[in-house]
Amino acid sequence: xxxLSEHFLELIRRASTILPExxxxxxxxxxxxxxxxxxxxxxxxxxxxxxxxxxxxxxxxCQDTGTLVFYVHYGPEYRQKAIQDAILEATADATARYxxxxxxxxxxxxxxxxxNIGNGLPYIHFDQGEKPGLSIRLMLKGGGSENVGAQxxxxxxxxxxxxxxxxxxxxxxxxxxxxxxxxxxxxxxxLGIGGDRGTAFLESKEQLFRALDDRNPDSLLAELExxxxxxxxxxGIGPMGFGGKTTVLGVKIGTRHRLPACYFVSVSYICWAYxxxxxxxxxxxxxxD
Ligand code: SF4
Numbered sequence: 001x002x003x004l005s006e007h008f009l010e011l012i013r014r015a016s017t018i019l020p021e022x023x024x025x026x027x028x029x030x031x032x033x034x035x036x037x038x039x040x041x042x043x044x045x046x047x048x049x050x051x052x053x054x055x056x057x058x059x060x061x062c063q064d065t066g067t068l069v070f071y072v073h074y075g076p077e078y079r080q081k082a083i084q085d086a087i088l089e090a091t092a093d094a095t096a097r098y099x100x101x102x103x104x105x106x107x108x109x110x111x112x113x114x115x116n117i118g119n120g121l122p123y124i125h126f127d128q129g130e131k132p133g134l135s136i137r138l139m140l141k142g143g144g145s146e147n148v149g150a151q152x153x154x155x156x157x158x159x160x161x162x163x164x165x166x167x168x169x170x171x172x173x174x175x176x177x178x179x180x181x182x183x184x185x186x187x188x189x190x191l192g193i194g195g196d197r198g199t200a201f202l203e204s205k206e207q208l209f210r211a212l213d214d215r216n217p218d219s220l221l222a223e224l225e226x227x228x229x230x231x232x233x234x235x236g237i238g239p240m241g242f243g244g245k246t247t248v249l250g251v252k253i254g255t256r257h258r259l260p261a262c263y264f265v266s267v268s269y270i271c272w273a274y275x276x277x278x279x280x281x282x283x284x285x286x287x288x289d
Contacts, residue, residue, distance in 0.1 A: 004083065007279060007286050008090035008136070009097075012068070014288055015138045015277035016060045016099045019051040022212040023188075023249065023274045030186065030239075030246040040244025044186075047239070047272050058099075062184075062273040065100040066140040068122035069205065075132035083134070087124060091116045103143075133282040137209050145271035148183035149204075150175040151197065154263040163263040165224055168193055168253075169231075175267040176232050176248065181241020184271035188212065188250045189232070192266040195256035200266035207252035208270050221253045239272070249274070 019027075027044050034041035054061040068091060072083055092115040094100045104118035105111070116122065152171040154163045159174055161167035172191055179187070192203030216222035228251040238244025249272075258264070278289045 004086035004281075005089040005093070007281060008087055009093050009099075011136060011138055011277055011279045011288065012090055012094040013058065013097075013099045015140050015275050016065050016094070017058050018055050018277070019048075019061060020274065020276055023272075024048065024051065026212050026249040027186070027272065030249070034238075034244050034246060038244060039242040040238045040246055043239040043242055044246065051273075060099065060101070061275060062142060062271075063101060064142045064144065065103060066142040066275070067103065067146070068100075068116065069139040069141055070122060070124040071127070071137040071206070071209065072124060073127045073129055073135045075129055075134065077132050078134055080126050080128070083126070084124060087122065088117055091122055100140075133280065135278065135280045137278045138276065139205075139208060139270075140275040141205070141208075142184070142271050142273060145183040145187060145269050148175070148179035148187075148269045149201075150178065150267045151200065152265040152267075154265060165220065167263075168265050169224060169228060171265040172228050172251070172267060173231060173235075175269070176237070177235060179269060180237055183269050184240060184273065185237060186239050186246045186249050186272055187269045188274055189228070189248055189252070190268040190270070191251070191253040192268070193253065193255045193264075194258035195264060195266075196259065196262065197264055197266075199256050200264040201268065203254045203256050204266040204268035207254045208268060208274075209276060210252045212250040216253060218255075221255070225251045225253055 031041050031044040051061050095115045100116050102112050102114045104113040104116050104121045154161055154167045159170045161170040190204040190207035192200040216225055232248045233245055235247050237247040280287050
């Protein structure tokens with residue numbers, strides 16, 4: 001039986017080098033809409049060409065392989081510590097094999113750990129279930145797109161944003177407008193409404209694990225996702241800020257119950273190099289997606 005760390009290494013390789021199918025399809029459709037002679041269309045086609053080459057050669061889609069964000073769901077036959085150790089081993093191995101760039105820098109000394117392992121890195125969220133098996137979702141979130149994320153505290157008089165979904169809508173439009181060409185668009189927007197400052201951001205990032213073509217089970221949020229997708233693409237910012245009809249590929253919204261005194265809206269933005277992969281290990285058999 002293969003070691004857990006070997007499965008995780010393959011998961012990281014896939015996340016770093018293979019653009020997920022739904023993202024590729026959304027970019028291909030956008031390229032057709034924009035037309036290949038336009039700046040937007042040719043930029044999207046170049047990105048897709050780059051992604052194809054990366055997959056063929058098993059090299060990273062982008063030089064910034066980002067922060068590793070793991071969500072682990074495990075059954076009673078697993079020990080959390082063993083999974084964590086295997087993730088760390090695979091992360092160091094993936095860095096040595098150049099699937100990952102060394103991206104863990106000590107904020108005090110400025111020293112790079114050299115293997116993507118550091119305080120709080122990689123980020124691993126564990127969740128134990130009662131059924132046997134192990135499933136892991138991994139996202140690689142680039143630094144440029146992380147820089148354009150934002151958090152709002154409502155009400156916000158500058159935006160005319162109150163504590164309601166209209167206020168949330170105004171925050172999302174403002175965040176994408178402020179990003180203007182930074183963060184390597186077209187982006188996908190994860191919104192976390194409520195919670196506290198920390199959990200609102202967690203929620204917004206978790207939303208980015210959803211497939212682009214899924215449907216929010218909450219009809220009010222689904223409606224807002226559709227509306228924002230339309231309105232953000234009417235801003236005209238376009239891929240890499242070159243103008244066009246494709247500013248975002250998707251908008252995903254989740255909520256957490258909040259304190260009566262607080263109303264946070266967190267916006268996580270992920271770039272076109274929207275790298276995520278997942279694996280399931282059950283009865284000794286592994287499958288990747
Ligand atoms: S924002 Fe994304 S595409 Fe741009 S450099 Fe960072 S990881 Fe790469």
